[in-house]
Amino acid sequence: MYNKMLYQVSQNRLEEIILYKAGFWIRLGASILDNLIISIPVAIIVFMFTGHYDADDLNARILSTLYSIILPVYWYGRTIGKRICGIRIQTYDTHEPPKITTMLMRVLVAGIVYALTLGIGVIVSSK
Numbered sequence: 001m002y003n004k005m006l007y008q009v010s011q012n013r014l015e016e017i018i019l020y021k022a023g024f025w026i027r028l029g030a031s032i033l034d035n036l037i038i039s040i041p042v043a044i045i046v047f048m049f050t051g052h053y054d055a056d057d058l059n060a061r062i063l064s065t066l067y068s069i070i071l072p073v074y075w076y077g078r079t080i081g082k083r084i085c086g087i088r089i090q091t092y093d094t095h096e097p098p099k100i101t102t103m104l105m106r107v108l109v110a111g112i113v114y115a116l117t118l119g120i121g122v123i124v125s126s127k
Contacts, residue, residue, distance in 0.1 A: 022085075024123070026085050027087065029081070029085055030079070030081035030082045030085040030087060032081070033080065033085065034067075034079050034080060034081035034082070035081075037080050037081065038064060038067050038080070039064075042060050042063045042064055042067075043060070045063060046059045046060050046063070065107060065108075067079070068107045069100070069103045069107050070100075070103075072089050072097070073097070073099065073100050073103055076088065076097040077089035077090050077097040077098055089106070
């Protein structure tokens with residue numbers, strides 16, 4: 001599945017590019033990379049502030065959620081894992097990088113939906 005878009009390269013020149021939707025497996029790979037890469041710094045930060053670390057610690061969950069919400073806004077739709085995999089988050093209609101409200105909806109609301117559907121929502125949303 002792809003979308004054709006016209007981008008203005010210069011004042012007088014338009015260039016047509018094809019944007020492909022990232023599939024389930026590449027997004028899963030980016031998510032796994034994000035979790036592996038971010039877990040070490042989060043563990044160190046939480047340990048420095050609390051003196052112990054537990055993966056279910058509220059501080060660790062807050063830092064991980066902030067990473068998922070804030071980084072794509074400032075890195076034009078990319079997290080570290082998405083950058084490695086060569087994909088990015090973009091708005092559906094304008095193909096622009098996400099804003100903070102988009103990321104809040106994506107991370108918080110989608111997380112609730114995925115939890116309520118016991119993970120089936122993740123598979124359905126990948127199509």
